[in-house]
Amino acid sequence: MLGKFAGALIGLALTRHWVGVVIGLAIGHAWDAGWLQRWWSNKRPPGAMFVPLFELAGLVARADGPVTEAKVAAVEGLIARMALDPRKRTQAVIHFDRGRHGEAPADAAIAALRAFATSDKALPLIWLDQLATIALADEGAAPSAQTLLLRAAQAWGIEPAQCAAVFERRRRGEAAQARVRAAGDPYAVLGIAQGASEDQAREAWRRRIARAHPDRSGAASADGAPAAAEINAAWDAIRQQRGWT
DSSP, X not given: OHHHHHHHHHHHHHHOSHXXXXXXXXXXXXXXXXXXXXXXXXXXXXXXXXXXXXXXXXXXXXXXXXXXXXXXXXXXXXXXXXXXXXXXXXXHHHHXXXXXXXXXXXXXXXXXXXXXXXXXXXXXXXXXXXXXXXXXXXXXXXXXXXXXXXXXXXXXXXXXXXXXXXXXHHHHHHHHHHHHHHHTOHHHHHTOOTTOOHHHHHHHHHHHHHHSOTTOSSSOOTTOOOOHHHHHHHHHHHHHHHTOO
């Protein structure tokens, strides 16, 4: 429930539009349910989502030139959120490499994911959100990467307004992460010690998000309180550092 609330609040803060609220609710629901794990463990054929998703991630990463360290780090973040064991992580890297070296056809990967989603409306939005993170890892999606994602979104039945809201949310999120990195201490944003436990950090993140005003979409308020985007960026940075899912 908290994930849905936080997602809706962040969606409103970042887009100022009902579409952002809907996307935030969908992503928050996925968060509450354990992100992508429930789709990983269902009864569909092994690799039905896993293979095309990471191939498409590789294609997005290479769309406009050499694959940068920032984009590889974004893919590592996706692997961490999926809580893959060592064997599956190795497979993910293999399929990502197929995409980044141009060995996987984009249309086939997009079609395979569309078939996997069937009537699920939230899942394609989650894919688009995660792939946009990779595309925007260098602080701005290059034209070919954005075109590829727009093509995928259309095939998955995502409305243009929803797609634009996802990109805007991710652009602001990446900008917030850059500010957190520049500040050098995501723990300070959450007001916790560097040795805090996962439960302590998660509770601090939830408290800060609950207090963040919807209008604080871009920068800290006059009293110094961080905006929702910075709070989430700090939480994501800590999770990646500590290997939490």
